[in-house]
Amino acid sequence: MKKVLLALSLVANIGLAKEKVVVLHAGSLAVPFSDMEKAFEAKYPQYDVVREAAGSRACARKITDIHKPADVMASAAYKVIDNLLIPNYAKFNVHFVTNEMAIAYTPKSKYANEINEKNWTDIFLREGVKVGHSNPNMDPCGYRSILVTKIAEKYYKQDGFYNKLMGYGESYENGEERKEKVIVRPKETDLLGLIEAGVYDYLYIYKSVAEQHGLKYIVLPPEVSLQDKKFSDSYKGATFKITGKKPGSYITKKGSAMVYGITVVENEKEGLPKNREGAVKFVNFVLSPEGQDIMKRNGQGVITPPVITGDASILGR
Structure with missing residues (x-):
């Protein structure tokens, strides 16, 4: 039985x-x-x-x-x-x-009480300020962070902003990062714990993710945020190379609405x-x-x- x-x-x-x-x-x-x-x-x-x-x-x-x-x-x-x-x-x-792309931060971030959608590029270049973004070869948020930086240079009329902050040239080789200014991890959500712990100050991230995790964030102008197809012509002026299907091959990414x-x-x-x-x-x-x-x-x-x-x-x- x-x-x-x-x-x-x-x-x-x-x-x-x-x-x-x-x-x-x-x-x-x-x-x-x-x-x-x-x-x-x-x-x-x-x-x-x-x-x-x-x-x-x-x-x-x-x-x-x-x-x-x-x-x-x-x-x-x-x-x-x-x-x-x-x-x-x-x-x-x-x-x-x-x-759309946004700039997330916490009360611990340097100049948190001062930063806004008009002066964030100036604050990013200040001594001691560190910025995070995900790996552009692994995560679209990573190459979008770079494209937004290039678009912002033109929009805010701040010559050399991209090179001063990131300085990757045309592509991100071998996962290198500018340790004095930039923190890089495989995907954008890998960076959330680090910013909350105060390891760095500001994070290039999707607006939805910033909202979901209760982070403060700067709403970028639509001309910069990759949100609005209306600005497609200006978005596509920014380009960046990421790895392609085969080793040693590359794909050129152009700015576009997300x-x-x-x-x-x-x-x-x-x-x-x-x-x-x-x-x-x-x-x-x-x-x-x-x-x-x-x-x-x-x-x-x-x-x-x-x-x-x-x-x-x-x-x-």
């Missing part, structure tokens, strides 16, 4: 086993996607969403270079999906939300994704009115209707 009961128990447990949906996503999506996970699992209790946050390019590299099993990829820059995943690892790209992308990961040769049905349901949930409300509550603009490139027929769109 005990053996029969044990067998029945095992069968019941197997029946209750949930299917995993593996989601790799940008660090800046950690908070909204945590909310998304809970809401999705409440609606679809047969699934267990397993999330992993990293820089968007780092996420893509995990898929392309080490063939990490994944079902969904969400990037803080839609072009990461276009450049690194399509056509071999994804068939479509959905532009679904927007954001647009996030999401896709279902697939590679027929490697048998990815593991859970295609769950992946499709998750992406459609993100794009649903409920998913859009979650993004709005977390400080991100929503693209309605979403812009889809490629073959997204599996989404029923």
Whole structure:
């Protein structure tokens, strides 16, 4: 009798086993996607969403270079999906939300009571002031930080601002940083604990992330913040080289309005994704009115209707 009961128990447990949906996503999506996970699992209790946050390019590299099993990829820059995943690892790209760059700080930051949207470039160059940004080769927030610095130099008519602050030249080689002025980490969310601990003073970060973590922040002019397509012509005047698909190759990034992308990961040769049905349901949930409300509550603009490139027929769109 005990053996029969044990067998029945095992069968019941197997029946209750949930299917995993593996989601790799940008660090800046950690908070909204945590909310998304809970809401999705409440609606679809047969699934267990397993999330992993990293820089968007780092996420893509995990898929392309080490063939990490994944079902969904969400990037803080839609072009990461276009450049690194399509056509071999994804068939479509959905532009679904927007954001903007801001300058975050804490009460511990030097000149915190003085800084504003007009004088931040002057304060950044003051002796003893340290600034943080993420690695441009791993995270779109990193190269956007550099592009914003270049745009700001022109907008504020402050000659030499970029070189005085960062001095990377045309590309960020070998992960070097100007230790007297700049702190660099793989993704922008890696820098949050350091600024809160007073290791450095100011952080280039997405406005939504600053809001989510209760940081003080400077709202940059739309001509600088990469928020508004209206200023696309001036944005694209700033350029920076990041590493490409192959070692020794580069991609030139141009300033542009910030647009996030999401896709279902697939590679027929490697048998990815593991859970295609769950992946499709998750992406459609993100794009649903409920998913859009979650993004709005977390400080991100929503693209309605979403812009889809490629073959997204599996989404029923």
